[in-house]
Amino acid sequence: MEDAPIKEHRPSWRATRQRAAVLRALREAANFVSATHLHAALTADGASIGLTTVYRTLRVLERTGHVDVMRERTGERLYRPRPADGHRHYLVCRRCGDSSPVDAESVERWVEDLTASTGFSAIEHALELTGICGPCLPGGKPPPV
Amino acid sequence: MEDAPIKEHRPSWRATRQRAAVLRALREAANFVSATHLHAALTADGASIGLTTVYRTLRVLERTGHVDVMRERTGERLYRPRPADGHRHYLVCRRCGDSSPVDAESVERWVEDLTASTGFSAIEHALELTGICGPCLPGGKPPPV
DNA sequence: TTCGTTGCAAAAGGTTTGCATACCA
DNA sequence: TGGTATGCAAACCTTTTGCAACGAA
DSSP, rough: OSSSSOOOOSSSOOOOOHHHHHHHHHHOSSSOEEEHHHHHHHTTTTTOOOEEEEEEEHHHHHTOOOOOEEOOOOOOEEEOOOOTTTTOOOEEETTTOOOOOOOOOOHHHHHHHHHHHHSOOOEEEEEEEEEOGGGOOTTTTOOOO | EEEEEEOOTTTTOOOOOOHHHHHHHHHOOSSOOEEEHHHHHHHHHTOOHHHHHHHHHHHHHHTTEEEEEEEOOOOOOEEEEEOOOOEEEEETTTTTTTEEEOOOHHHHHHHHHHHHHSOOOOEEEEEEEEEGGGGGOTTOOOOOO
């Protein structure tokens, strides 16, 4: 995120105050956040930006591969800046929302093999993992409050 | 689907004309279908049923594990009767919508191991696979019309 | 008779779009 | 200056809910 200059051909990326703000807020929120959440945070910080612009900016970032997208159970889209080394999967805590990247190398390989074994091509995958993290476990470490 | 009697304790399942119709339509549609689609098919078949009832029935079937749910890119929920042998993952063609179950045993095991290696518990996973199936491939078998 | 179920209309929620205005390059 | 980007309001879509009427057990 912080090192990948955003420059595309299709719709030219024009640097604006609003887009800079979205990028900053996205970077500050380490975890997955919703467009609404992002907009609220920006507004609270005194930034002047429309919700529409947040949505549009996130859509561009999604298309250009600068954010990973995950879906809430409700269908709400959640965004998280993508690490420089590319594609990742995350394990998200259903209690506190914390997310941590997981090493899904074996799954990636398994998906690649699918092309050969199924006759399907251009296979895309979405793997969403949720659980209860250690600190949030009732019997585990100190429970939240 | 055809062999698992639907009987739950929490809200008792009461057999009605509408629910029977949903189950029938769901069985007839081999692939993933949306609630709207299902409702349209039912209405076209002359069945009298409200869209609300379709949604409510599908929700019950989802809770009782009788259908698998997948999300469209748009966020729309798609339902498919679950095979008797339980949990499955599917590879769906982005062109024609056909879906075929895949053997994801290795992924299942990988997910199980996650509990030990991450400290997360009660891990749930959603794996969604899409691609272009053989018959739909431009250069492959006869393209669709 | 009882209580789960239905269906309509309306609400809810998140996301997108129309269009006039503002602004970067 | 020209073409993007912005922002408001309104449109869209899918899904849920309130509530009175219905019907299976």
